[in-house]
Amino acid sequence: xxxxxxxxxxxxxxxxxxxxxxxxxxxxxxxxxxDQRAAITEAAEPIADLVAAGHQLLLTHGNGPQVGNLLVKNxxxxxxVAPVPLDWCGAQTQATVGMLLMNxxxxxxxxxxxxxxxxxxxxRTLVDPGDEGMRTFTKPVGRYLTxxxxxxxxxHGQRFVEVPQRGWRRVVASPRPRKALDMPAAExxxxxxxxxxxxxxxGIPTVRAEDGTLHGVEAVIDKDLTAALLAExxxxxxxxxxxxxxxxxxxxxxxKAAPIGRVTSTRLRxxxxxxxxxxxxxxxxxxxxxxxxxxxxxxxxxxxLHRLADSVGGTVGTQVVPAATTSASRSA
Numbered sequence: 001x002x003x004x005x006x007x008x009x010x011x012x013x014x015x016x017x018x019x020x021x022x023x024x025x026x027x028x029x030x031x032x033x034x035d036q037r038a039a040i041t042e043a044a045e046p047i048a049d050l051v052a053a054g055h056q057l058l059l060t061h062g063n064g065p066q067v068g069n070l071l072v073k074n075x076x077x078x079x080x081v082a083p084v085p086l087d088w089c090g091a092q093t094q095a096t097v098g099m100l101l102m103n104x105x106x107x108x109x110x111x112x113x114x115x116x117x118x119x120x121x122x123x124r125t126l127v128d129p130g131d132e133g134m135r136t137f138t139k140p141v142g143r144y145l146t147x148x149x150x151x152x153x154x155x156h157g158q159r160f161v162e163v164p165q166r167g168w169r170r171v172v173a174s175p176r177p178r179k180a181l182d183m184p185a186a187e188x189x190x191x192x193x194x195x196x197x198x199x200x201x202x203g204i205p206t207v208r209a210e211d212g213t214l215h216g217v218e219a220v221i222d223k224d225l226t227a228a229l230l231a232e233x234x235x236x237x238x239x240x241x242x243x244x245x246x247x248x249x250x251x252x253x254x255x256k257a258a259p260i261g262r263v264t265s266t267r268l269r270x271x272x273x274x275x276x277x278x279x280x281x282x283x284x285x286x287x288x289x290x291x292x293x294x295x296x297x298x299x300x301x302x303x304x305l306h307r308l309a310d311s312v313g314g315t316v317g318t319q320v321v322p323a324a325t326t327s328a329s330r331s332a
Contacts, residue, residue, distance in 0.1 A: 012054040013237040014190070015312065018227035018288075019043060019061040019305070020243045024097060031065035040097070041104045043242075046308040047195075048108035051116050053309070056190050059101065060230060062223050063201030066093035071142040071170070078152040086141075086172060087204050087216025094122050094200040101197050109195075119194045123182040124214065125203025125221055125229075131175035139174035139220050173219040177202060177226045181214070183233045190234065202226040224288040232296040238312060239292045241285045242305040248282060248318040250275055259318070265293040265300075266323040289320040297322050 024043075026035035051057055067089045074083035084092075098120025105118045127134065137159050144167035145153075150160040153170070160168045180186075180199055189196045202221030206214050224241055231239040247259040250271060260271065269290055277283040282302075289300025303310075303317025311317035 012056065013312070014056045014058075014234065015050065015238045015240060016058045016060065016227060016231040016234065016236045017047065017050075017308065018224060018239070018241045019059060020241070021062040021064050024062060025065050029065070031069060036066075036097075036100060037104075040100045041107070043305055044101070044104035044108040046306055048105060048112055048114070049309050050312065051109060051195060052112050052114060055312070057195045058186060058190060058230065058234060058236070059195070059197045060223065060227050061097055061101070061197070061200045063090065063093040063097060066096060067201065068142055075142075075145065075149060075153060078156065083153060083156050083158070085216070086218045086220065087206070090201050090204045091122050091216075094198075094204070095120070097200050098122075098197045105195055117194045119189050119196050121182055121185055121189075121196065121198040123180065123186070123198040123200075123203050124206040124216070125177045125199060125226055126179040126181050126214075127175040127205050127207060127217070127219065127221065128178055129207045129217075133175035134173045134217075134219065137171045137173055139172050140169050141172055141220060142170045144169050173205075173217070174222065175205065175219055177221050177229050180226065180230050180233055181206060183230065186230075187234055199223075199226050199230055222284045224284040225291070228288040228292040228295075228300070231292050231298065236292075236296070236298055238299050238301060239289060240301045240303065240308060240311060240317075241288060242308060243285065243302060244304060245302075246304045246307055246316060248277075248286060248302050261317075262314075262319040262321065264323045265290045265320055268318075268320055289318070293320045293322045 024036055025031045025039055070089045102118040102120055109116050147168055150168035154160055159171050161171050162168050180203060186196050186198050202223040203226050205217050205219040205221050207217050208214055228239060249257050249259050251257045272286050277286050285302050289302055292298055292300040300320040301311045301317045307316045
């Protein structure tokens with residue numbers, strides 16, 4: 001069992017679970033309301049099992065499909081009403097996914113005879129206006145459009161790039177998260193016995209003005225990097241990034257493909273340099289668990305949603321520990 005930190009016993013750990021987009025949509029990627037309800041209902045089951053085992057849980061989640069739906073509505077209505085900015089899209093989708101998670105978890109917890117309560121926070125993440133990611137506008141969002149469709153939105157100040165053979169796609173800023181601003185509220189709810197949902201989609205990107213006031217900005221924050229920051233701020237024992245594979249795999253798609261089991265953060269950093277994990281998929285997840293292990297001293301895990309309990313028990317998934325913890329090895 002992973003050693004406990006903070007006020008919890010060895011048996012009861014504080015765990016942060018980051019749910020990937022696969023937990024929010026159908027297997028084929030569809031994000032209709034019925035698809036999202038069904039997927040989130042399924043995701044609630046292994047999460048409820050961890051609550052039944054006595055752990056404190058804070059959940060965060062992706063919101064790409066949900067924001068994508070809102071962006072389509074922006075596109076279709078651009079001639080009638082001004083597009084909703086990205087920080088507003090983030091807030092709206094946090095509330096929607098949070099509501100769905102609360103309802104699904106309430107049912108799953110009740111079925112186990114548990115009185116645990118749930119809460120969802122619309123949460124902001126502080127970013128630095130001087131961050132290089134605020135100036136580069138390289139993060140693609142939304143669907144591909146024709147030039148005529150894109151020009152309607154460019155008239156509202158949005159940036160688009162042309163992708164050969166595909167069309168025009170919006171690009172936005174993507175700064176690194178600096179601080180989860182609403183963690184004191186999440187911490188109070190955790191201490192009161194709630195299962196908490198917060199900082200969906202990486203959190204609402206927020207900057208602090210010179211006068212100290214806070215303002216949302218047009219940007220997208222990587223949800224996995226925010227998850228690592230959240231886990232550090234709440235002194236979590238474990239960060240689990242739940243995705244659609246049981247572990248990180250080296251030499252993916254080749255005869256030499258092999259899963260990574262228990263590994264130190266130092267070794268995983270070396271493997272990441274060798275493998276060049278994709279920036280749009282496994283790369284940020286690997287960066288996040290390394291960051292958590294090195295900065296917070298906890299255990300970072302990458303595994304599939306349905307193996308959550310086994311991964312927390314240490315038997316499944318890529319288990320990333322601080323370099324001083326053990327001389328880890330790769331497992332096949």
